[in-house]
Amino acid sequence: MTPHLLSVSDLEVQYRRPGQLPTRAVAGVSLDVQAGEVVGLVGESGCGKSTLARAVCGLTAPTAGGIVFDGTPVGPLRVRRREPALTRIQMVFQDPYGSLNPRRRVGAQIADGIRIAALRGDIPVPESTDGPVEHFLTRVGLPASAAQRFPHEFSGGQRQRIAIARALAARPSLLVGDEPISALDASAQAQVASLMRSLAVESGAGLLFISHDLSVVRLIADRIAVMYLGRIVETGTTAEVWDNPRHPYTQALLAAIPQPDGAGRLPTELPGDVPDPAAPPSGCRFHPRCPRAFDGCDREDPRLNADGVACRLYA
Numbered sequence: 001m002t003p004h005l006l007s008v009s010d011l012e013v014q015y016r017r018p019g020q021l022p023t024r025a026v027a028g029v030s031l032d033v034q035a036g037e038v039v040g041l042v043g044e045s046g047c048g049k050s051t052l053a054r055a056v057c058g059l060t061a062p063t064a065g066g067i068v069f070d071g072t073p074v075g076p077l078r079v080r081r082r083e084p085a086l087t088r089i090q091m092v093f094q095d096p097y098g099s100l101n102p103r104r105r106v107g108a109q110i111a112d113g114i115r116i117a118a119l120r121g122d123i124p125v126p127e128s129t130d131g132p133v134e135h136f137l138t139r140v141g142l143p144a145s146a147a148q149r150f151p152h153e154f155s156g157g158q159r160q161r162i163a164i165a166r167a168l169a170a171r172p173s174l175l176v177g178d179e180p181i182s183a184l185d186a187s188a189q190a191q192v193a194s195l196m197r198s199l200a201v202e203s204g205a206g207l208l209f210i211s212h213d214l215s216v217v218r219l220i221a222d223r224i225a226v227m228y229l230g231r232i233v234e235t236g237t238t239a240e241v242w243d244n245p246r247h248p249y250t251q252a253l254l255a256a257i258p259q260p261d262g263a264g265r266l267p268t269e270l271p272g273d274v275p276d277p278a279a280p281p282s283g284c285r286f287h288p289r290c291p292r293a294f295d296g297c298d299r300e301d302p303r304l305n306a307d308g309v310a311c312r313l314y315a
């Protein structure tokens with residue numbers, strides 16, 4: 001069997017602040033991504049998606065568990081030492097304003113990615129980066145003239161395309177998109193998501209695409225993992241999760257997607273907000289909001305079963 005490109009096992013990430021209870025933002029997550037595969041990670045704000053993404057990229061230290069990327073353990077120390085192998089993970093963030101340098105021309109920023117790949121020895125050091133920069137701009141649907149301009153001269157969607165071009169220029173084998181479309185207007189969202197999918201798949205890279213929007217994720221993902229309060233509560237192929245959601249939380253997420261006729265897709269409503277991960281509910285973390293909770297859900301804490309669902313209804 002081919003080893004996974006990315007293998008996350010039983011990962012825990014806690015934030016500790018003096019005088020406060022530790023926040024277990026990621027509370028035992030296992031997740032794999034294969035080369036050429038698109039995995040969508042969905043869940044409400046605060047469920048730990050960004051923390052998981054940052055740990056995968058070596059930007060946040062795990063408290064327990066492991067992350068192995070292409071046979072190499074990932075940890076902040078390895079990233080700080082600038083281990084070349086880990087530059088094969090490239091991240092696209094929610095806010096391209098924050099991730100692009102406003103004072104540098106777009107071409108120079110994409111050239112940084114090209115130099116990263118050259119330093120790693122994956123491509124020869126180019127005599128000039130002009131040609132490769134134009135190539136990556138074209139791949140993300142921007143004209144060559146964009147290289148001479150500055151980020152503020154572009155729309156949000158175009159800036160995100162620039163961030164994607166810069167990430168791709170570093171020849172990643174794993175692309176991690178942390179809410180890369182949530183700051184974009186509706187018309188740009190599906191375009192940018194589809195672009196990330198096609199460019200990742202064409203180059204044989206894996207894509208971990210994080211979003212709170214299940215309706216966009218299902219357009220591009222091969223598999224979906226649904227996260228709730230630091231845990232994955234359901235995982236399966238996109239068709240399985242979309243057509244036959246089993247966990248009451250997944251059902252509720254789907255129910256919240258507006259339909260053309262104004263009605264929800266499923267007759268389920270989800271009360272309340274995601275609880276504070278510093279003081280999670282006892283038993284199943286979802287039980288206080290679960291419309292299908294029954295006796296014992298406040299005591300037993302279900303883990304993902306062999307069918308990819310963490311719920312006592314399917315024990």
Ligand SMILES: Nc1ncnc2c1ncn2[C@@H]1O[C@H](COP(=O)(O)OP(=O)(O)OP(=O)(O)O)[C@@H](O)[C@H]1O
Pocket residue numbers: 015016023025043044045046047048049050051052179276277
């Ligand atoms: N640096 C930090 N220090 C303390 N707590 C943090 C820190 N970063 C995140 N948290 C907490 O960890 C939990 C998970 O946050 P995280 O940002 O990973 O979730 P998310 O699902 O990505 O949400 P969002 O989409 O709003 O970013 C939240 O309760 C958040 O308040």
